[in-house]
Amino acid sequence: MKLKERIRDGVAILEMSGKLMGGPDAEAFDEVLKTLIHEGTCNVIVNLDKVKWVNSTGLGILISGYTTLRKSGGELKLLKVSERIENIFIVSKLFTVFEAYQDEDEAVQSFS
Numbered sequence: 001m002k003l004k005e006r007i008r009d010g011v012a013i014l015e016m017s018g019k020l021m022g023g024p025d026a027e028a029f030d031e032v033l034k035t036l037i038h039e040g041t042c043n044v045i046v047n048l049d050k051v052k053w054v055n056s057t058g059l060g061i062l063i064s065g066y067t068t069l070r071k072s073g074g075e076l077k078l079l080k081v082s083e084r085i086e087n088i089f090i091v092s093k094l095f096t097v098f099e100a101y102q103d104e105d106e107a108v109q110s111f112s
Contacts, residue, residue, distance in 0.1 A: 013047060
């Protein structure tokens with residue numbers, strides 16, 4: 001997994017690409033979130049547009065990030081979830097936990 005980070009209107013946008021499958025990915029994601037929180041950015045959008053596959057460990061990474069941000073008074077929302085990955089969220093019932101958007105402007109504005 002590759003991870004690019006940028007800030008837009010006080011919201012961190014993390015663009016992931018590749019496969020989200022745990023291992024070093026979990027540590028990298030966790031470190032990015034801790035740094036953002038330390039710098040005062042607690043609202044995060046994870047763009048999954050270029051993520052081709054998520055396994056159960058990858059779902060765990062997102063859940064852990066969601067929990068970490070909530071404890072810090074922020075939120076984690078998803079952007080551009082593919083139909084394939086959306087089906088995984090539906091089967092695992094996680095679609096009831098995460099807010100998901102297809103439009104970045106709408107996702108950023110949802111924090112207002």
